[in-house]
Amino acid sequence: MRFDSKSPLPLFLLALACGEATHALGDGAGPLGAAGATSPDGNGDAASAGTGGNPPVIGDACDEDSPPELAPPFASPEVVWQRISRFVADAEREAPSALPDEVSPEWAGEIALAAFDRELEAQTAPAGMRRFIARWLSLPTEPEPALDRDWASMAAGDGATLRTLLTFREAGEPDRVGIFADSFWLTEYERIPRRASTMHRALNVNAAPLPPSEPTAFDVTPGMTAREWYVNEVSPPVCAGCHTVIDPYGFALEHFDEVGEYRETDGGKPVDASGWIVIDDVEVSFTSIADLAPRLAESCQAGRAVSQRFLADALLASGTAAEPVSGNLSHVVLAYPADEARINRAFFAGGRTIRALVEGAARSEAMLR
Numbered sequence: 001m002r003f004d005s006k007s008p009l010p011l012f013l014l015a016l017a018c019g020e021a022t023h024a025l026g027d028g029a030g031p032l033g034a035a036g037a038t039s040p041d042g043n044g045d046a047a048s049a050g051t052g053g054n055p056p057v058i059g060d061a062c063d064e065d066s067p068p069e070l071a072p073p074f075a076s077p078e079v080v081w082q083r084i085s086r087f088v089a090d091a092e093r094e095a096p097s098a099l100p101d102e103v104s105p106e107w108a109g110e111i112a113l114a115a116f117d118r119e120l121e122a123q124t125a126p127a128g129m130r131r132f133i134a135r136w137l138s139l140p141t142e143p144e145p146a147l148d149r150d151w152a153s154m155a156a157g158d159g160a161t162l163r164t165l166l167t168f169r170e171a172g173e174p175d176r177v178g179i180f181a182d183s184f185w186l187t188e189y190e191r192i193p194r195r196a197s198t199m200h201r202a203l204n205v206n207a208a209p210l211p212p213s214e215p216t217a218f219d220v221t222p223g224m225t226a227r228e229w230y231v232n233e234v235s236p237p238v239c240a241g242c243h244t245v246i247d248p249y250g251f252a253l254e255h256f257d258e259v260g261e262y263r264e265t266d267g268g269k270p271v272d273a274s275g276w277i278v279i280d281d282v283e284v285s286f287t288s289i290a291d292l293a294p295r296l297a298e299s300c301q302a303g304r305a306v307s308q309r310f311l312a313d314a315l316l317a318s319g320t321a322a323e324p325v326s327g328n329l330s331h332v333v334l335a336y337p338a339d340e341a342r343i344n345r346a347f348f349a350g351g352r353t354i355r356a357l358v359e360g361a362a363r364s365e366a367m368l369r
């Protein structure tokens with residue numbers, strides 16, 4: 001069975017997927033094992049992606065459907081520049097040069113990158129990049145979150161990619177890999193389920209289902225690791241439908257305690273940061289975040305999620321889209337499916353650089369109309 005990560009996955013399917021996979025783990029053969037054995041068609045043609053014929057290889061053929069060409073009418077150059085300025089600089093800046101008579105997507109892309117570079121020269125990272133990083137990590141955008149590392153500057157750096165953010169390694173700490181191992185973030189999201197649901201939200205196009213009611217208090221029984229206690233709590237099928245899908249992200253971070261300190265043991269027992277998860281239809285086992293992060297970085301799933309969230313943040317900041325009633329960032333772009341496909345394509349074709357996202361968001365129809 002294959003799931004198209006681009007379309008909304010109803011909850012019953014989520015539960016089904018996870019029930020199936022749990023069962024499969026027991027027999028040592030994944031539900032996707034058979035599909036995994038088919039030989040790659042080696043086609044790489046955009047048109048063949050998502051037709052069901054491509055083999056489940058992480059990050060293989062992430063091409064999107066071809067969106068229609070963007071054509072005028074567009075808004076005036078003054079209006080488009082103001083939007084781009086608010087998106088890149090989080091402020092209304094003066095246009096860098098004489099504005100053209102007419103807007104074109106090429107011009108919008110160029111002017112956004114030029115504005116990005118000017119901001120970069122003036123400060124460590126454009127304010128728009130700080131705002132995106134905060135939103136992506138589900139942290140408040142004001143005041144600026146005191147992340148341990150300056151991820152916004154790293155993201156704004158020349159050649160920075162999604163991989164840079166997900167796999168950056170701290171010296172001397174083998175498991176402190178990537179932005180989700182930042183101790184500020186780990187302290188904000190201090191335990192498995194909240195870390196897991198927040199990471200799921202950042203790295204999947206479809207947001208995690210919300211808990212049905214007030215979740216059980218996190219009250220670990222002495223002598224157990226937090227993971228042991230928690231896994232037992234969520235073992236009833238009524239809980240597992242959601243939690244088996246979401247939780248592995250949190251397991252991967254188990255080497256970090258509630259204040260983000262590295263640990264080898266929890267409750268006197270060795271930490272278990274291993275797990276398995278389905279990424280791009282492939283079942284992936286991992287030992288910890290160090291092992292999981294590179295595979296997320298190369299996946300279509302995380303690539304799509306990040307470009308979708310980037311576009312959503314850009315549209316909100318530029319004033320072209322309204323904050324969704326749901327508060328869910330992925331809902332912002334629902335009204336702009338062609339823009340979403342366009343930015344995904346630009347991101348994948350551009351080697352998943354952050355600059356490709358900046359250019360892609362500026363060239364969206366929502367920004368230009």
Ligand code: HEC
Nearest residue numbers: 193194197208209210211212215216218233234238239242
């Ligand atoms: C519809 C999906 C869903 C179902 C069903 C579900 N949960 Fe959750 N649960 C979540 C999500 C999402 C979170 C994270 C909430 C957040 O990020 O604030 C969560 C959080 C939790 C937490 C953490 C609370 C904390 O303070 O950190 C516990 C414990 C928990 N769930 C237990 C359960 C148990 C026990 C059941 C079954 C009776 C269950 N859940 C059923 C989705 C679900």
